[in-house]
Amino acid sequence: MGCYHSKRTKETPGYEEPTVLAAETPCEYAFSRGSLLQHPSFTVSEVEALYELFKKISSSVIDDGLIHKEELQLALFRNKNRRNLFADRIFDLFDVKRNGVIEFGEFVRSLGVFHPNAPVEDKIHFTFRLYDLRQTGFIEREELKEMVLALLHESDLLLSDDVVETIVDKTFSDADLKGDGKIDPEEWKEFVSKNPSLIKNMTLPYLKDITLAFPSFVLSTEVEDSEV
Amino acid sequence: MFDALQSRSIGFNSHIAIKKGNHKEINFYDEELNKADDEKKDGELASTSLNAFDIISFSSGLNLSGLFDDSYNSVDDGERFVSTESPENLMKKVEEFAKEERLRVKRRKELGLEMEGQNGNLMISVEVYRLTDTLFVVEAKRSGGDAGCFKETWKNKLKPVIMAT
Numbered sequence: 001m002g003c004y005h006s007k008r009t010k011e012t013p014g015y016e017e018p019t020v021l022a023a024e025t026p027c028e029y030a031f032s033r034g035s036l037l038q039h040p041s042f043t044v045s046e047v048e049a050l051y052e053l054f055k056k057i058s059s060s061v062i063d064d065g066l067i068h069k070e071e072l073q074l075a076l077f078r079n080k081n082r083r084n085l086f087a088d089r090i091f092d093l094f095d096v097k098r099n100g101v102i103e104f105g106e107f108v109r110s111l112g113v114f115h116p117n118a119p120v121e122d123k124i125h126f127t128f129r130l131y132d133l134r135q136t137g138f139i140e141r142e143e144l145k146e147m148v149l150a151l152l153h154e155s156d157l158l159l160s161d162d163v164v165e166t167i168v169d170k171t172f173s174d175a176d177l178k179g180d181g182k183i184d185p186e187e188w189k190e191f192v193s194k195n196p197s198l199i200k201n202m203t204l205p206y207l208k209d210i211t212l213a214f215p216s217f218v219l220s221t222e223v224e225d226s227e228v
Numbered sequence: 229m230f231d232a233l234q235s236r237s238i239g240f241n242s243h244i245a246i247k248k249g250n251h252k253e254i255n256f257y258d259e260e261l262n263k264a265d266d267e268k269k270d271g272e273l274a275s276t277s278l279n280a281f282d283i284i285s286f287s288s289g290l291n292l293s294g295l296f297d298d299s300y301n302s303v304d305d306g307e308r309f310v311s312t313e314s315p316e317n318l319m320k321k322v323e324e325f326a327k328e329e330r331l332r333v334k335r336r337k338e339l340g341l342e343m344e345g346q347n348g349n350l351m352i353s354v355e356v357y358r359l360t361d362t363l364f365v366v367e368a369k370r371s372g373g374d375a376g377c378f379k380e381t382w383k384n385k386l387k388p389v390i391m392a393t
């Protein structure tokens with residue numbers, strides 16, 4: 001009783017059909033968050049183009065079809081060993097299952113928020129989770145200071161501790177409207193609406209033209225080798 | 229077709245263009261977003277300071293463009309440093325530099341400008357942000373063109389001019 005199944009050599013662990021992912025990206029996500037905005041999700045060919053990108057990144061250090069942290073570091077910094085607090089946070093947020101790797105489905109769904117047409121609310125919420133380092137549901141003053149220090153260290157910017165404290169204090173008093181020593185999601189939303197450039201990193205214009213940059217030669221119909 | 233490829237050198241992967249036979253330019257540099265920011269900033273007081281989250285946003289770990297653009301290198305393509313010099317003085321120096329080097333100033337705001345030269349191979353944007361009453365962050369970025377051109381010009385010519393007291 002032979003069991004024949006088509007060889008899906010191009011697939012990686014965690015691979016999901018482009019048609020499934022295209023249906024699931026931003027549109028449904030927005031509805032589940034109560035947004036009434038209609039906006040396009042990734043098309044099937046965009047998902048296929050993202051797969052080309054995913055393959056490139058996920059094979060760069062360990063060729064297993066999964067993005068490891070080193071591979072993200074290599075893609076962002078051209079240096080697989082460069083550690084960075086913010087890249088770590090990006091990695092953790094993309095790694096929805098928290099199994100230490102980013103699978104294709106997680107990759108596509110997470111990038112959906114970065115599409116120029118994705119709802120601003122989603123972008124705002126993503127940055128909140130990004131900056132909530134210890135995932136307490138709030139951005140605490142210590143976390144903010146830690147992030148500022150990390151940035152200064154990363155960019156060789158030299159500022160005295162006094163100046164850092166002053167800046168953190170001022171930011172916190174502007175954002176922490178309730179004055180309880182931490183920034184909650186509502187306060188964050190309010191703060192971003194006054195400072196929209198704070199979510200500038202959350203939009204990648206490339207995503208609109210992704211099919212040009214990563215042409216996919218995958219046929220849209222996949223033929224099964226045989227029937228069972 | 230070759231001319232069309234040569235005339236825009238902004239992060240353009242000419243290999244892909246030949247494959248697709250498509251002349252649509254891939255905008256690897258978010259000109260549209262920059263314009264929107266410009267319009268907003270010109271309307272605001274120029275004395276708006278960077279807040280702590282603005283500073284954090286500078287991180288290359290938060291700039292996912294690097295995933296898409298192979299030519300973009302967060303280390304070589306720009307630099308930021310803190311300066312105590314008045315932004316007006318700084319901008320004056322940059323403008324003079326542009327004049328001397330015969331660079332065309334493409335966009336100009338109160339505390340920033342973008343200049344182009346060497347047939348489009350050199351594109352530099354310089355922007356000054358207020359940090360506190362006495363401190364400013366100067367940011368110089370490659371806004372297109374050739375990475376080598378930028379690095380060479382920035383390191384050997386423009387940076388020394390800006391840092392000279």
